[in-house]
Amino acid sequence: MRAIFTIAWKDLKALLTNPLFYVIGGMCTVLWSYTYMRSLLEFAERSRMFAQPGMDSGPNIQNTVIMAHISLTNLLFIFVLPALTMRLLAEEKRMRTYDLLLTSPITATQIAVGKFFAGWGAAVALAGISLLYPLATRLVVSYPMGPLFSAYLGMILVAGAYVAVGLFASALTESIMLSVVLGLIFNILLWFISQGAGEGHFYTPVVEYLSLGQHFVGFIMGAVKLNSTVFLLSLITLFVFLTQRVVESSRWR
Amino acid sequence: MIEVRELSKHYGERLAINALNFSVKKGEVVGFLGPNGAGKSTTMKIITGYMAPSSGSVTVAGFDVFEDPIEVKRRIGYLPETPPVYHDMYVGDYLRFVANLKGCDRTRLTGLVNSALEKTGLQDVRGRLIGNLSKGFKQRVGLAQALVSDPEILILDEPTVGLDPKQVAEMRQLIRTLKGQHTIVLSTHILPEVQASCDKVIIINSGKIVAENSLEGLSKQMSSGGGHSISVRVRRNQEVIVRGLSSVPGVRATTNMGNFIEVQTDGDETTVERVAGYVVQQGAGLLELRVQALALEDIFIKLTSTETAH
Numbered sequence: 001m002r003a004i005f006t007i008a009w010k011d012l013k014a015l016l017t018n019p020l021f022y023v024i025g026g027m028c029t030v031l032w033s034y035t036y037m038r039s040l041l042e043f044a045e046r047s048r049m050f051a052q053p054g055m056d057s058g059p060n061i062q063n064t065v066i067m068a069h070i071s072l073t074n075l076l077f078i079f080v081l082p083a084l085t086m087r088l089l090a091e092e093k094r095m096r097t098y099d100l101l102l103t104s105p106i107t108a109t110q111i112a113v114g115k116f117f118a119g120w121g122a123a124v125a126l127a128g129i130s131l132l133y134p135l136a137t138r139l140v141v142s143y144p145m146g147p148l149f150s151a152y153l154g155m156i157l158v159a160g161a162y163v164a165v166g167l168f169a170s171a172l173t174e175s176i177m178l179s180v181v182l183g184l185i186f187n188i189l190l191w192f193i194s195q196g197a198g199e200g201h202f203y204t205p206v207v208e209y210l211s212l213g214q215h216f217v218g219f220i221m222g223a224v225k226l227n228s229t230v231f232l233l234s235l236i237t238l239f240v241f242l243t244q245r246v247v248e249s250s251r252w253r
Numbered sequence: 254m255i256e257v258r259e260l261s262k263h264y265g266e267r268l269a270i271n272a273l274n275f276s277v278k279k280g281e282v283v284g285f286l287g288p289n290g291a292g293k294s295t296t297m298k299i300i301t302g303y304m305a306p307s308s309g310s311v312t313v314a315g316f317d318v319f320e321d322p323i324e325v326k327r328r329i330g331y332l333p334e335t336p337p338v339y340h341d342m343y344v345g346d347y348l349r350f351v352a353n354l355k356g357c358d359r360t361r362l363t364g365l366v367n368s369a370l371e372k373t374g375l376q377d378v379r380g381r382l383i384g385n386l387s388k389g390f391k392q393r394v395g396l397a398q399a400l401v402s403d404p405e406i407l408i409l410d411e412p413t414v415g416l417d418p419k420q421v422a423e424m425r426q427l428i429r430t431l432k433g434q435h436t437i438v439l440s441t442h443i444l445p446e447v448q449a450s451c452d453k454v455i456i457i458n459s460g461k462i463v464a465e466n467s468l469e470g471l472s473k474q475m476s477s478g479g480g481h482s483i484s485v486r487v488r489r490n491q492e493v494i495v496r497g498l499s500s501v502p503g504v505r506a507t508t509n510m511g512n513f514i515e516v517q518t519d520g521d522e523t524t525v526e527r528v529a530g531y532v533v534q535q536g537a538g539l540l541e542l543r544v545q546a547l548a549l550e551d552i553f554i555k556l557t558s559t560e561t562a563h
Contacts, residue, residue, distance in 0.1 A: 002353065002356070003353075003354065003356070006350065006353040006354055007354070010342075010350050014339070014341055014342075017341070018341070095337075095338075095339070095340070096333060096334075096335040096336075096337055097337040097338065097339055098337075099303060099331070099333040099335075099337045100333075100337035100351065100354070100398065101354075102302075102303050103301045103302060103303050103326055103329065103331045103333075104326060104351075104354045104355055105322075105323045105324075105326040105327040105354075105355060105356055106323075106354060106356075107323070250304070251302075251303075251304060251305055251322075252304075252305045
């Protein structure tokens with residue numbers, strides 16, 4: 001437990017104090033600020049139209065502004081998180097500090113889990129920045145908090161899956177570049193796997209179930225489903241386990 | 254303390270080390286000597302549990318490296334060829350991280366870090382980023398890292414490589430001060446290093462041990478039957494002395510080398526005495542008389558070159 005914490009804490013500090021994190025955070029903030037403000041203004045415009053007598057109840061801020069914000073954040077995460085996680089193991093190998101980890105009295109599992117938590121921590125920090133936008137909106141508009149939190153729970157779990165995938169990619173190679181590209185491809189694969197599901201085949205429901213998107217949508221709609229939670233946690237476990245196998249394999253390769 | 258039995262390692266087709274057998278006793282300082290690519294680093298990596306051998310076994314303090322890797326790693330401090338330091342960490346933080354990783358007692362953490370800093374003379378740089386330190390200091394941080402958990406065994410892979418002469422001298426001094434507190438295995442291809450700090454030498458070449466002995470034992474072993482050679486420098490009458498010396502008992506041959514005379518003897522000390530006596534008696538003006546014991550350098554070259562000749 002202590003070894004996991006030691007590694008996680010050291011790597012989280014390294015991730016959060018690295019200029020890369022600030023560049024990524026800064027660029028994301030620019031993008032979020034621009035799109036969030038635009039969709040908020042658009043929403044205000046349309047609400048005014050619907051406010052005329054005799055019209056239906058207007059558009060819902062949850063479904064328009066916040067959902068769009070969360071979808072954008074998720075899209076960004078697909079690309080940005082592999083860049084954060086790329087260093088976790090590839091850098092250790094490149095700088096030969098891997099030798100220190102492998103000759104310390106710790107197990108491959110502790111290394112993999114510690115590294116995962118460090119990456120997840122950084123992802124949660126980034127998600128935290130994006131959460132500021134909907135929270136700030138609450139200063140002027142009141143809307144139910146429930147769906148917002150279920151959406152963020154989902155986002156944190158999905159981000160965990162991206163981090164685990166990125167960590168696995170990082171374990172496979174000594175090259176940081178390759179680690180980013182691999183992580184990216186794995187992430188995109190997980191997101192778009194349902195595209196190949198087709199319709200009416202015997203494998204359609206299986207493939208659809210494997211897609212991250214299907215599960216994430218549930219969380220955004222405000223439904224914390226047990227099967228989605230279990231699916232995402234298993235996905236995280238699977239990739240952390242695969243990472244552990246790769247780390248362990250350096251002992252006998 | 255360390256028992257290595259029939260240790261072999263293949264890298265694909267290439268045989269890196271071939272059936273090594275040796276043991277290191279508690280408190281010994283053992284020099285692991287060999288030309289580049291002889292298998293020194295491979296052997297050390299296997300002892301530390303970094304990689305597994307193709308066959309054979311290693312036990313450290315009674316624990317098998319592959320059955321109980323955690324127990325073994327707890328007892329070893331390892332300095333690899335490249336010091337395993339994080340360039341974006343501060344020296345003090347880094348050592349604290351390593352001490353935590355090695356599972357040191359939490360209450361002793363600060364004390365351990367301080368004593369490692371003190372031993373390696375790093376107190377002044379504890380608040381600096383490792384990435385900004387010079388190579389010599391990085392190497393020292395690497396050594397501090399190996400020392401910080403106060404391990405029973407220290408394994409140092411070429412600890413002085415890439416250092417300037419002053420730093421090399423400091424590093425050797427440091428290793429000497431560590432003697433007695435730890436069992437030390439150090440690898441090198443620099444011979445004075447072994448002479449400076451080791452009790453025992455293991456010479457390895459092309460993956461095989463070609464000699465394993467104490468320093469004196471090794472020179473004795475190599476010079477037995479071979480005799481000594483003495484070099485003599487005189488001021489006058491060099492030609493006469495060369496001819497005269499060949500009749501001194503115990504001298505096998507003399508050669509006039511120009512500015513000195515080389516005298517081959519049977520290796521007996523009384524012969525040396527007789528040679529010195531003869532030169533002085535002839536009034537040739539003795540300037541220098543040196544007995545050339547077989548130096549480690551010669552032993553090394555002899556052992557490693559005959560081995561590759563096969």
